[in-house]
Amino acid sequence: MANSAQNGRDAEGRQYGEYDLVVVSNRLPVDHTIDEDGQGVWRRSPGGLVTALAPVMAKTEGAWVGWPGVPDEEVEPFDHDNMHLVPVALSADDVELYYEGFSNATLWPLYHDVTAAPEFHRTWWECYKTVNRRFAEATAEIAAEGATIWVQDYQLQLVPKLLREARPDLRIGFFNHIPFPPLEIFAQLPWRRQVIDGLLGADLLGFQRPSDTSNFLRCVRRFSGFNVRQQQVQVENSDGGVRLCRAGAFPISIDVEHISELAHRPDVIARSEQIRHELGDPDTVLLGVDRLDYTKGIGHRIKAYGELLEDGKVDVENAVLIQVASPSRERVESYRLLREEIEGAVGRINGTFDTLENTAIRYLHHSYPVEEMVALYLAADVMLVTALRDGMNLVAKEYVASRKEVDGALVLSEFAGAADQLKQAILVNPHDIDGLKEAIVRAVNMPPAEATRRMRAMRRQILQNDVEHWSRAFLKALEQAGTHD
Numbered sequence: 001m002a003n004s005a006q007n008g009r010d011a012e013g014r015q016y017g018e019y020d021l022v023v024v025s026n027r028l029p030v031d032h033t034i035d036e037d038g039q040g041v042w043r044r045s046p047g048g049l050v051t052a053l054a055p056v057m058a059k060t061e062g063a064w065v066g067w068p069g070v071p072d073e074e075v076e077p078f079d080h081d082n083m084h085l086v087p088v089a090l091s092a093d094d095v096e097l098y099y100e101g102f103s104n105a106t107l108w109p110l111y112h113d114v115t116a117a118p119e120f121h122r123t124w125w126e127c128y129k130t131v132n133r134r135f136a137e138a139t140a141e142i143a144a145e146g147a148t149i150w151v152q153d154y155q156l157q158l159v160p161k162l163l164r165e166a167r168p169d170l171r172i173g174f175f176n177h178i179p180f181p182p183l184e185i186f187a188q189l190p191w192r193r194q195v196i197d198g199l200l201g202a203d204l205l206g207f208q209r210p211s212d213t214s215n216f217l218r219c220v221r222r223f224s225g226f227n228v229r230q231q232q233v234q235v236e237n238s239d240g241g242v243r244l245c246r247a248g249a250f251p252i253s254i255d256v257e258h259i260s261e262l263a264h265r266p267d268v269i270a271r272s273e274q275i276r277h278e279l280g281d282p283d284t285v286l287l288g289v290d291r292l293d294y295t296k297g298i299g300h301r302i303k304a305y306g307e308l309l310e311d312g313k314v315d316v317e318n319a320v321l322i323q324v325a326s327p328s329r330e331r332v333e334s335y336r337l338l339r340e341e342i343e344g345a346v347g348r349i350n351g352t353f354d355t356l357e358n359t360a361i362r363y364l365h366h367s368y369p370v371e372e373m374v375a376l377y378l379a380a381d382v383m384l385v386t387a388l389r390d391g392m393n394l395v396a397k398e399y400v401a402s403r404k405e406v407d408g409a410l411v412l413s414e415f416a417g418a419a420d421q422l423k424q425a426i427l428v429n430p431h432d433i434d435g436l437k438e439a440i441v442r443a444v445n446m447p448p449a450e451a452t453r454r455m456r457a458m459r460r461q462i463l464q465n466d467v468e469h470w471s472r473a474f475l476k477a478l479e480q481a482g483t484h485d
């Protein structure tokens with residue numbers, strides 16, 4: 001591990017760590033799971049944060065601090081796929097109060113425009129503070145003097161301030177993968193001031209969209225009392241000094257080269273042909289891929305599709321919708337209810353429209369490896385991304401990157417961050433079911449020349465702005481931010 005091992009010590013005489021770059025996120029890129037034979041194995045963690053950061057971290061010599069995905073698991077630091085991973089243990093109570101509770105039943109619905117009702121519990125908040133402190137301590141321990149720390153996402157919003165107090169020598173960046181809500185919604189949070197203070201410990205705060213950045217800065221003005229000039233907050237320290245914290249939009253992306261390589265691989269192409277064949281070679285394959293999350297608008301999409309079948313605008317004889325709904329946060333009540341709701345809706349539609357040979361919706365409650373994802377993207381004529389609110393949505397970008405023949409149509413919610421970059425998609429408001437139905441029909445019947453024109457423009461955008469471009473832009477801005485020499 002080549003990093004500039006420092007022999008410096010902090011104010012309390014503790015020796016600095018050895019990593020010049022440390023990424024900190026709730027989850028490590030791999031979860032410790034038990035396979036069919038009862039053996040412990042490391043499996044890729046779910047979600048786009050890992051999709052985006054893993055290829056970036058595999059190319060650096062930094063360390064990644066995070067939770068190994070199961071409760072009460074004490075694991076020593078280890079190397080995996082070219083990454084140095086430093087596990088932080090969470091007890092079963094921590095998982096319930098900090099992860100399922102405060103992170104995913106308070107902050108998640110609040111930050112996604114209250115698409116579900118957020119719950120506010122003081123015990124959850126207490127645990128959130130404790131766990132954030134634990135992550136900050138684990139990071140402070142391994143960071144070299146003057147190291148760059150990149151904290152990720154809403155689960156760890158207090159870490160920047162805690163880290164700065166422990167290690168003022170560090171350069172601290174924070175990236176929020178989910179939306180930052182408007183002031184009127186954020187104001188509901190009983191601990192709004194503490195969260196803003198926690199974030200302002202960073203030198204640079206990154207958001208997915210310019211609108212997230214301006215929402216955040218409005219909240220800073222209201223709840224911190226600090227001056228905000230353009231995109232810089234003048235943070236007043238307890239000693240009367242002023243430190244600058246910069247905020248800006250850095251839209252995340254994907255490892256385009258890897259997706260594109262897979263899209264050209266003969267076995268992946270063969271698999272995509274097999275998928276279509278096993279579906280009975282329909283004229284049109286439509287696809288949705290989401291974690292089973294109420295923010296993703298899966299119910300709205302299925303409702304629209306069901307009505308199109310009823311109206312006779314699509315037909316099971318020549319069209320099929322594949323819906324991958326990968327398991328997510330299954331112990332959180334709203335996720336359990338969502339699963340029942342979606343599976344009920346799919347069952348009703350299939351019961352009504354299926355024939356012995358054809359199925360209306362192929363519903364798959366599974367998580368697939370990236371090779372299968374790309375085979376699905378290649379097999380799909382129409383991709384449906386209908387999120388009610390989504391930080392970015394990397395699935396939309398992966399679909400575009402996979403379409404090497406420069407064809408296929410993307411229906412994309414204007415409420416997903418990806419809509420800022422993929423302007424040539426058919427943009428929809430998923431709450432408008434008639435509008436969504438029209439968009440789906442338009443995508444199914446899109447003339448090839450129009451599909452190619454739109455896809456070419458979207459591919460140009462994605463090819464020029466891959467995930468390496470994102471991380472370089474953020475880390476460069478972080479280098480220039482703050483008051484460090």
Ligand SMILES: O=P(O)(O)OC[C@H]1O[C@H](O[C@H]2O[C@H](CO)[C@@H](O)[C@H](O)[C@H]2O)[C@H](O)[C@@H](O)[C@@H]1O
Nearest residue numbers: 046047048049153177178252390391392393394
């Ligand atoms: O860790 P989980 O609770 O299982 O959830 C998985 C991840 O979901 C969220 O992903 C977000 O990040 C993507 C990449 O920036 C973005 O495209 C998407 O819109 C976001 O929802 C969450 O933010 C991550 O922390 C989770 O790991």
Ligand SMILES: O=c1ccn([C@@H]2O[C@H](COP(=O)(O)OP(=O)(O)O)[C@@H](O)[C@H]2O)c(=O)[nH]1
Nearest residue numbers: 047048049051291326367368373393394395
């Ligand atoms: O069965 C699945 C379903 C999804 N994904 C990946 O999970 C990520 C989802 O990221 P996105 O930003 O769309 O949403 P998130 O789940 O992070 O909210 C994408 O890279 C997908 O390819 C996957 O590998 N297997």
